[in-house]
Structure formats: structure tokens, C-alpha cells
Amino acid sequence: MAEGQFRLRIRYCKKGRLCHLSHLELVHAQERIIRRAGLPFAVSQGFSPHMKLAFGPAIGVGTGSLDEYLDVWLTRYVDPQEALDALHAAQVPDLAVLQCSYVGDKDASLVTALTVSQYLIDLFPAGEQPDLEALIQKGLDDIRAAGSIQVMKKNKVKTYDLSLSTVEPARIIYCEDGVCQIELMCRSRDDGSLRPELFVQELSRVAGVELVISCLLRVAQYVEDQEGLHRLV
Amino acid sequence: MSEELWQRVERHLRQVEKPSRYIDHEFGITVKDSWDYHAVMIYPDTYEIGQSNQGLAIIRQVLNEVPGIYCERGYLPWTDMADIMRAERIPLFSLETYTPIADFDLLGFTLPHEMAISNVLECLDLAQLPLLASERGEDAPIVIAGGPCTYNPEPFVDFIDAFMIGEGEELDPEVAILHRRLRDEGKSKREILEAMAGIEGVYVPSLFERVSDDSYQLRCTVPGLPDTVRKRVYAQFAQVPPDTSPIVPFVEATHDRLSIEVLRGCARGCRFCQAGMIYRPVRERTADQVVASVINGLACTGYDEVSLTSLSTTDHSQLESILRRLNSRLDGSGIAVSIPSQRLDAFGVAMAELVAGNKKGGLTFAPEAGTQRLRDIINKGVTQENLVNAIQRSFDAGWRRVKLYFMCGLPLETDDDLRGIGQLAGLAYETARDAVPQRDKGSVKVSLSCAVFVPKTHTPFQWCGQIPRDEVKRRINVIRSSIPYRAIDFRWHDPGTSLLEAVISRGDRSVGKLIKRAWELGARFDAWTDQFHFEYWAQAAQDLGYDLQAMASRSYTVDEVLPWQHIDAGVTWRYLQREWDRAQKGITTPDCTFHGCTGCGICQRLGCENVLAGERDG
Numbered sequence: 001m002a003e004g005q006f007r008l009r010i011r012y013c014k015k016g017r018l019c020h021l022s023h024l025e026l027v028h029a030q031e032r033i034i035r036r037a038g039l040p041f042a043v044s045q046g047f048s049p050h051m052k053l054a055f056g057p058a059i060g061v062g063t064g065s066l067d068e069y070l071d072v073w074l075t076r077y078v079d080p081q082e083a084l085d086a087l088h089a090a091q092v093p094d095l096a097v098l099q100c101s102y103v104g105d106k107d108a109s110l111v112t113a114l115t116v117s118q119y120l121i122d123l124f125p126a127g128e129q130p131d132l133e134a135l136i137q138k139g140l141d142d143i144r145a146a147g148s149i150q151v152m153k154k155n156k157v158k159t160y161d162l163s164l165s166t167v168e169p170a171r172i173i174y175c176e177d178g179v180c181q182i183e184l185m186c187r188s189r190d191d192g193s194l195r196p197e198l199f200v201q202e203l204s205r206v207a208g209v210e211l212v213i214s215c216l217l218r219v220a221q222y223v224e225d226q227e228g229l230h231r232l233v
Numbered sequence: 234m235s236e237e238l239w240q241r242v243e244r245h246l247r248q249v250e251k252p253s254r255y256i257d258h259e260f261g262i263t264v265k266d267s268w269d270y271h272a273v274m275i276y277p278d279t280y281e282i283g284q285s286n287q288g289l290a291i292i293r294q295v296l297n298e299v300p301g302i303y304c305e306r307g308y309l310p311w312t313d314m315a316d317i318m319r320a321e322r323i324p325l326f327s328l329e330t331y332t333p334i335a336d337f338d339l340l341g342f343t344l345p346h347e348m349a350i351s352n353v354l355e356c357l358d359l360a361q362l363p364l365l366a367s368e369r370g371e372d373a374p375i376v377i378a379g380g381p382c383t384y385n386p387e388p389f390v391d392f393i394d395a396f397m398i399g400e401g402e403e404l405d406p407e408v409a410i411l412h413r414r415l416r417d418e419g420k421s422k423r424e425i426l427e428a429m430a431g432i433e434g435v436y437v438p439s440l441f442e443r444v445s446d447d448s449y450q451l452r453c454t455v456p457g458l459p460d461t462v463r464k465r466v467y468a469q470f471a472q473v474p475p476d477t478s479p480i481v482p483f484v485e486a487t488h489d490r491l492s493i494e495v496l497r498g499c500a501r502g503c504r505f506c507q508a509g510m511i512y513r514p515v516r517e518r519t520a521d522q523v524v525a526s527v528i529n530g531l532a533c534t535g536y537d538e539v540s541l542t543s544l545s546t547t548d549h550s551q552l553e554s555i556l557r558r559l560n561s562r563l564d565g566s567g568i569a570v571s572i573p574s575q576r577l578d579a580f581g582v583a584m585a586e587l588v589a590g591n592k593k594g595g596l597t598f599a600p601e602a603g604t605q606r607l608r609d610i611i612n613k614g615v616t617q618e619n620l621v622n623a624i625q626r627s628f629d630a631g632w633r634r635v636k637l638y639f640m641c642g643l644p645l646e647t648d649d650d651l652r653g654i655g656q657l658a659g660l661a662y663e664t665a666r667d668a669v670p671q672r673d674k675g676s677v678k679v680s681l682s683c684a685v686f687v688p689k690t691h692t693p694f695q696w697c698g699q700i701p702r703d704e705v706k707r708r709i710n711v712i713r714s715s716i717p718y719r720a721i722d723f724r725w726h727d728p729g730t731s732l733l734e735a736v737i738s739r740g741d742r743s744v745g746k747l748i749k750r751a752w753e754l755g756a757r758f759d760a761w762t763d764q765f766h767f768e769y770w771a772q773a774a775q776d777l778g779y780d781l782q783a784m785a786s787r788s789y790t791v792d793e794v795l796p797w798q799h800i801d802a803g804v805t806w807r808y809l810q811r812e813w814d815r816a817q818k819g820i821t822t823p824d825c826t827f828h829g830c831t832g833c834g835i836c837q838r839l840g841c842e843n844v845l846a847g848e849r850d851g
Contacts, residue, residue, distance in 0.1 A: 017243075018483075020252040025483045032260070032481055032535030043567040047592060050537070050567055062247050090535070092260050213247065 005042050005052075006074040007107075008083060011067065011099040011232075018094035019064030019216075026068075027055060029095060034072055036090035039083060042073040056110035056221065057117065057188055060195065065218040069110050069232060071103065111188075116167055116222040116229055119184045119196045123203075126210035133175035136182070139207030144169045149194070149202045158192065165194040167229070170203075179214065187224070235331040241323050242331070249313045253483045254280035257328040261480040261534065263293070264329065268303035270413040272296055272339040273327045273374075275307035277352035278760065283308045284480065285488035287542065288380060289343050292401045294476055299406050302413070305329040309352050310359070312758065318359055325359035334360035338416065339409055340374040342393070344382035347737035348730065348759040350389060353378075354752040357392065364749060366394050366439065371422050375412060375429075379405075383436075384464075384511055385690040385797035388737050390438035391745035394422075395429050398800055399464030399511075400497075404434045430458055434465035436800065449741060450794040463801040464511065468841040470497050471516040477530035490538035490571070491530045495523050495555070499544035500825045500833075500843070503601070504612045504816050505643065507689035508544055510809075511802045513835040515826050517846040520551035524558045531568060538569045547576035547584050548826070550847035556587040574599070575623075577615045580850065582626045595634035595678075596627050602643060603653025603712075609819045610645050612812070617657065624661050628668035634678040637661060641708045641725075642686040642700040645817065651708050654683070655715025662718050680722035683712060685731035689738055691802040693812035695795065698786035699735040702728045729767035733759070735785035741796035744784075747773050805834035 014026060021029065031051050034041055042052040052073040059065050078086075080100040087097040107113075125132055143149065149160045162169075167185035174181050186194050196216055204211045222229040246252035274292055276283025283289065289306075296304035305327035310318065318325070324333040334340060334356070342353050354364055357376075363369050366376065378389065379397035386396040397404050408429055415425045430437040430453070440458070441451040452460045475494050482489070498515035499508065518526075527539050539559075546552065552572075559570050570588045575581040577598045585596055600620055602608045608615060624635060639654045662679040669677060685705050688697050700708070705728040713723055737744055750773035758764035774781045789795060791810050798806070811832075815822060825831045827849050836842040 017256040017258050020246050020256050021483055022251075022253065025253055025485070028485070029483055031537070035535035035537065036260075036532070038532070043565065061252060092258060094258060214244075 006077050007103050008072050008074055009101055009103045010070050012097045014065045014068055016094040020062055022061045023058040033090050037086040040075045042075050056114050063216045067220045113223050114221040115188045116224050117186050117218050118220045120217045120219055121182050121196050122215035123180050123211045124178055124214055126212055129209055132180055135207045135209050136180050139203045140170050142206045151198050160194045238326055239331045245317045259480050259482050261478055263297045265303045269301045271337045272304040273307045273337045274341040275356055277309050277349045277356055279311055280308045281484045281486045284482045285486045287492055292405050295402050295406050302409055309356050324361045335362050337374045340376045342378045343380035344378050345380050347734045350748050351752045351756040351759050355757045365391055384800055384802055387742050387796045388740040388744035390742055396436040398436055398462055399434045400467040402467040404465040407432050427455055436462040448794050449796045451799045461799045461801045464803055466839050466841050471518055471844040474522050475526050477526050478533040481534045490540050491534055491536040492540050492542045493526050495541045496543040496549050502612050502822050504693040504812055507692050510691050510804050514843045516844040517549055519846040520554045523555050540571045546572040547581045550845050550849045577623050578619045579622055579626055582623050586630050593632045596632050597636045599638035601640050603657050604650045607650040609821050610816045612821050621664050624664045625668050628665045633676045636680045639683045640686045641683050644694055644697040648711050651711040652715040654712050658721050659717035662721055683725040685726055687731055687734040690797045693809050696789040698788040701782055701786055732785050733770055736781055746777055750776055803835045803839050808833045
């Protein structure tokens with residue numbers, strides 16, 4: 001961190017209709033919120049000066065989140081509560097800022113620190129399916145037994161080893177009124193992270209039923225170390 | 234808010250490109266809890282094209298300032314979503330409340346360019362409304378249209394109930410308020426349209442008929458109403474500050490920045506330019522107003538770039554002061570200021586230097602014609618010396634890329650003029666290379682872009698036809714073979730698009746059938762190169778027995794009544810004829826904001842004069 005700069009960590013959500021924002025759209029929206037809030041952000045030097053900020057692991061189009069993070073570097077100290085109030089006044093409701101706090105210069109970057117994402121996925125079958133829960137449970141069991149998922153990506157087969165790509169096996173949270181919610185704990189990996197959509201694609205294939213995602217939500221992100229999973233803030 | 238309609242749409246958002254086009258909820262939207270009159274303004278293209286449009290933003294703003302009126306936004310969904318909507322019988326919707334378009338009181342379109350018209354039909358069809366105005370019943374919204382193309386509304390009269398000619402700041406609220414009152418009184422659509430036609434600037438085509446089959450002369454069938462419709466002009470423009478809290482989109486818009494309109498109108502008098510005629514008189518906002526609006530606007534929106542927009546920003550009498558003050562206020566903020574085009578002289582480059590800072594991308598100059606003879610004919614008041622000086626100065630100041638815009642097929646053009654384009658580009662390239670140090674000579678880039686001349690209504694060239702497509706190809710080849718350096722990049726516009734622009738821009742009522750047939754055959758998003766299919770239009774013409782080439786290349790005599798002559802754009806017909814006469818003699822006409830009155834008639838006839846914030850220099 002440059003001398004005289006303060007690294008403010010912002011936790012926020014991405015929900016409602018705004019779950020359909022792409023990561024790039026989210027980045028631009030947050031930059032504009034910070035500008036509107038009047039925070040004294042630092043500006044990079046060089047040919048194309050821009051706001052100094054860093055985001056956590058990207059979140060996909062159509063995925064909502066209750067636990068997103070970004071770091072912005074300020075040129076002077078602003079009380080975190082004041083920063084929070086200013087951001088609240090400048091935000092759009094579905095990108096509500098939840099917390100602000102300063103972090104140290106030497107702290108790991110958000111992308112490095114946050115390696116586990118917890119997703120809740122609401123699914124419904126494309127047609128009538130009276131025994132949905134049993135089909136999905138069997139599909140989850142079969143995937144677990146297989147230990148890996150293979151998907152076609154640009155005419156190449158990509159294999160996800162579930163012991164590496166997930167923290168624990170996916171499980172059903174509830175299944176009622178034709179909608180089934182499952183929980184999936186994915187790990188970020190340099191060689192490609194398992195996206196929930198790919199998991200659902202495989203689940204559809206294994207369960208023999210076309211499953212449609214009605215809601216996909218990242219409910220939390222975790223730091224993983226030898227002692228287990230921890231929240232960042 | 235139609236939650237049910239939103240849910241029907243949301244179910245498909247994972248299947249379409251850029252779902253954020255359809256989600257609303259941006260910062261700066263207008264939300265109302267109750268209203269008794271519901272309007273929607275549709276830009277007939279995708280969200281990211283339309284969201285940048287300042288004209289519709291102004292119309293929405295002035296309508297939303299009227300108590301009880303709620304004006305929303307609408308756009309044409311991209312083809313993937315449109316196909317789903319048709320398959321699922323989902324009607325076109327407004328963004329803010331997701332109300333079906335057919336349920337509004339007033340449906341407005343802007344017609345920004347000729348090629349947008351197939352998208353207007355696409356919108357009406359997706360809205361599950363009949364395309365033809367004559368087939369829309371009492372329950373359908375009144376469909377209005379505004380924008381530059383409505384200065385010749387005739388090709389569109391089959392589809393539109395009423396046209397708003399001119400500037401809408403005062404006109405559109407007057408129309409909406411009148412409509413609300415008459416609707417509440419239980420008046421019929423016909424009665425409402427007749428009453429609307431009484432407002433200056435409103436053209437209701439169903440109330441006009443041709444005097445005879447031999448002439449395009451139209452007369453109004455309603456006693457007491459005039460046979461010509463004069464454009465509206467917003468005389469208060471210079472006194473009223475621009476909107477500084479526009480909607481901030483999530484999707485990257487084509488102009489993804491704060492836009493501050495610094496002046497309206499241009500009196501340079503380029504004889505091919507419709508905008509230069511229809512937006513007169515010139516009205517400048519003051520430097521104080523512009524600077525304050527920029528600072529407020531940036532704080533309100535969070536944008537990191539601001540564009541000072543107009544037809545000719547570098548002509549603003551206080552531009553240098555504005556830019557110096559903005560540079561001082563915005564120093565160190567990372568905020569960029571941009572001006573949309575550069576005047577082709579040293580002052581233009583000096584202004585470009587003021588906004589560029591260290592970031593010198595490329596500059597764009599528009600000499601338009603290759604020889605002084607033809608530049609005089611088109612009244613483009615620049616010389617070869619201007620261009621050489623501008624190139625010299627800009628490359629000396631650090632720029633390494635320049636784009637030159639020309640037109641081919643201009644009236645009275647000869648092969649010498651075409652060869653002049655290549656020679657001028659060559660001179661620009663040599664000048665640029667000479668102006669830079671030895672180590673940078675390889676990075677000098679000069680590109681040449683050539684548009685095909687499209688005759689526009691209400692210009693001195695409105696009587697002239699377009700050259701045929703084969704001749705376009707020949708002339709392009711003349712230009713290409715005259716370019717002396719292979720390093721100069723040469724591009725030209727698609728002749729098929731230009732042909733259709735010419736057919737529509739000066740078309741009469743019969744063109745409506747062509748448009749409808751082309752749309753039925755599949756035409757939509759015609760302004761998108763990858764979506765444009767000339768064959769739909771060719772087939773439509775064949776089905777109707779039309780000759781597109783003959784329609785585009787038709788020349789009129791100055792004595793003929795033109796299909797758009799009942800639309801009064803302010804400048805007099807006599808002035809346009811005089812300018813056409815001077816063009817043929819190669820005589821230029823000066824800009825009245827720098828010199829004296831040139832007699833276009835605007836100020837006297839509209840009661841609104843040029844308003845300059847200071848003395849113009851140049």
C-alpha cells in the first residue's frame with residue numbers, strides 16, 4: 001500500500017434483479033457508487049488513471065450473493081461508519097453495502113483469501129415430476145459415488161475432481177411445491193473452479209430429468225485453512 | 234408494477250445475451266407511486282444504444298415533471314429475447330413498471346435515423362399492436378414519433394398517429410396534457426388527434442390528403458388548421474441548465490458517460506447536413522452553467538468521464554475557458570473530459586490538447602471532400618492548409634493516429650475530386666510523418682473513411698439524387714487507386730445501406746408499404762451490420778414493383794412540390810434554393826454566428842435568435 005493510503009474493505013450483497021449483472025457490470029456499478037459516495041479514493045498513476053480497488057472472486061451472471069467483497073484504497077482515513085453511511089446514500093438497494101472496515105497493508109488479496117463459496121440452488125423440473133426429491137437425491141448420490149464430473153468445454157472434456165472442487169458433497173436443503181433447494185460448497189481453483197450451473201447440468205443428466213435453475217445464490221464466502229472454514233469479516 | 238409480467242420475462246433471462254438490458258433498477262430512475270396518465274418513450278434499438286439518447290431522456294424528464302404523468306422507458310429487445318417473447322406470447326413491456334406497451338395512454342418513438350424504422354414495426358408487433366395506425370382501435374395508445382427523421386414523416390405515416398416536429402421540451406408536455414384532458418372527457422381518438430393537430434409542431438398525417446394525383450402537395454382536411462406544420466424550437470434552451478442526474482446504466486452503454494449539452498444548433502451551413510439546418514438557431518449555454526453542470530453531474534452520477542456534446546462543440550464561444558476551468562477542478566480525479574469532434578484548424582487541435590492530457594488516442598477530422606472546388610460547393614469551410622496545419626500540430630503535440638472522413642457521390646463531384654481524396658490523405662500522411670521524431674515514424678497511422686452521400690430533406694441538396702450503386706463502386710475504386718501509400722487504411726460505407734437511407738430519407742407515402750413488406754420478410758436491426766440483409770428490401774421492392782435505385786437517384790427540380798414540403802423546418806425554401814444555386818456556382822456562405830446574417834429565415838420566422846455566450850473566434 002502506498003504511503004498515506006487506507007485500504008477499506010466493503011462487504012455488500014448482489015440480489016433481486018441485480019443478480020443478472022455480469023461481473024464487469026458489477027465492477028462499474030461499484031466504482032460509480034464509491035464516486036457518488038464522495039469517498040476520497042486513490043487513483044492509479046499511468047497512461048489511464050483509474051480508481052484503485054480490488055474485487056473478490058468473480059460472480060457470474062444470474063447469480064445473486066449475500067456476501068461479496070471489495071477493497072478500495074483511500075487517500076485519507078474516513079471513519080468506517082461515515083463511509084458506510086455515505087455508501088448507503090449512494091447505492092442502489094439491491095447492491096446494499098453491509099459492512100465497512102479497514103484491513104492491513106499486508107493482508108492477502110480478496111481473491112487469494114476467499115477460496116470457498118457456499119451456494120444455494122433452487123431447481124425445478126422442466127415438466128411434471130411427481131418424485132422430484134427422490135430423483136435428485138439419487139442423482140446427488142450417483143455424482144458422489146462417481147467422485148468426479150466431466151463436462152464438454154469447447155470440444156474438450158474437462159474433469160472436475162469433486163474432492164478438490166467441492167468442500168463437501170452437495171445436499172438437499174428442502175424439496176416442496178415442485179422446487180428443490182440444494183447446497184453446494186465449491187472451492188476456487190487455479191485450474192478452473194466448478195460452477196454451480198455445470199453441477200446442475202451434470203445432476204440433470206445423472207438424475208434423468210431436465211432441471212431448471214430458478215434461483216442461484218452465493219450465501220457466503222470462506223477463507224479455508226488447516227483449521228477449517230472462516231468468515232472474512 | 235406487473236410482477237407477473239416480470240416473472241414471465243425473468244424465467245428466460247438465463248437464456249439471453251446481456252440479461253441486464255431488461256432488469257431496470259438503475260440509479261437515477263424515476264419512480265412514481267400513482268399517476269393518471271401513462272406514457273412510454275421507446276428507443277427502437279437495444280437498451281445500450283437507446284439509453285445513451287439524450288433526446289428521449291429530455292422528453293421523459295419534462296413529462297415526468299408534470300404532476301400525474303408517469304413516463305417510462307422502453308427498448309427493443311435483442312433478437313434472442315424477441316424470439317422468446319413471440320414464442321411465449323410475452324408482450325413488449327416498459328422497464329420501470331413492466332407494463333405491457335399496449336396498456337399505455339401514449340407511446341412515443343424517436344426516429345434517429347432511417348434504418349431504425351424496421352425496429353419500430355418490430356416494437357409494435359412485439360407490443361401486440363396492429364402495425365397500421367388505421368387498424369389500431371380506440372383502446373390502443375396514441376402512437377407518436379419525433380426525432381430528426383420526422384422532418385420527412387411521409388414514409389412513416391402508415392404506422393404513426395402523430396409526429397412531433399422539432400424540439401420536444403415544451404411540445405410533448407402540451408400534447409400529453411391535452412390528451413389526458415380529452416381522454417377524461419371521453420373524446421374519440423379522431424377528436425383527440427384533431428385537437429393535437431392544433432398544437433404547433435404536431436403533424437397528424439390522417440388529417441392530410443393530396444390535392445391531386447399529379448402533385449405531392451398536401452392539404453389539411455380539418456377547417457381552420459394550417460396546411461403546413463412548423464417545427465417547434467425551445468427558445469429557453471440557453472437559460473435552462475441541463476439535467477445533471479441522468480439514469481446511470483449497468484449495461485455498458487454506447488456513450489457510457491455523463492453528457493452535458495453545451496449548445497444546440499450549428500450555423501456552419503454545410504449544404505449536405507440536415508442537422509445543421511433543422512436544429513437552428515444556435516443557442517449556447519454559458520461557461521458558468523456548463524462547468525457547474527459538469528461538476529454536479531459527476532457528483533450525482535459517479536461517472537468518470539464527461540462529454541461536452543453538441544453538433545459543433547469547438548465552436549462554443551467560451552470553450553477554452555470551460556476546458557481550462559474543468560481541468561483545474563478535475564485535476565487528479567481520474568475523470569476524463571471529451572468533446573465529440575474536432576474542428577479542422579489549429580484552434581480545434583488546441584482544444585483537443587486541453588482535453589487529452591497525456592492520453593492521446595486518435596483524432597478525427599472531416600474535410601468531407603477532396604478538392605477545394607468541391608469543399609466550396611458543399612460549403613465546408615476548410616482548406617488544405619487548415620488540414621495540413623491541424624495534422625502538423627496534432628502529431629507535433631503527441632498524437633499518432635488520425636482518421637479522415639470524406640463523402641463520395643456528392644452533387645457536382647468529378648473524378649478529380651475523388652482523386653483529391655487520396656491525394657489529401659497522402660499529404661496528411663506525409664505531414665504526419667514529417668512532424669514526428671524518427672523513432673515514431675512507424676507508429677503514424679492515417680485512416681480514411683468514406684461515406685456515400687445520402688441526400689437529406691430540408692438541405693440545399695434535397696433536390697439531388699444519389700448516385701447508383703454501380704457508380705458508387707466505381708468511385709470508391711477511383712479513390713482507392715489514388716491513395717499513394719499502402720499504410721493508409723481505407724474503409725467505406727456499405728452502398729446497400731446508403732441506398733436504402735436515400736430511399737427512405739426523401740420518400741413519400743408509398744415507402745411505408747416497402748418498409749412493412751421488408752419487415753414482414755425479416756428486416757430488423759438494419760443498422761447492425763451483422764443483422765442487415767439487403768435482400769429483404771430488394772425482395773420487398775420486387776414484390777411491390779418498386780425500383781429502389783430509381784427512388785434513390787431521383788432528382789427533383791426546384792419548382793416541384795416535394796413530399797416533405799408541408800413540414801416547415803424554419804429555414805425558408807427560398808434560402809435552400811439560393812444555397813443550391815450558390816453551390817452550383819461554387820460560392821460559399823459564411824456562418825452567421827461568426828459573421829452577419831445569411832438570411833436563412835429562422836430567427837425572423839420562429840422568433841428565436843442565436844444566443845451566444847460570448848464572441849466566437851475562428
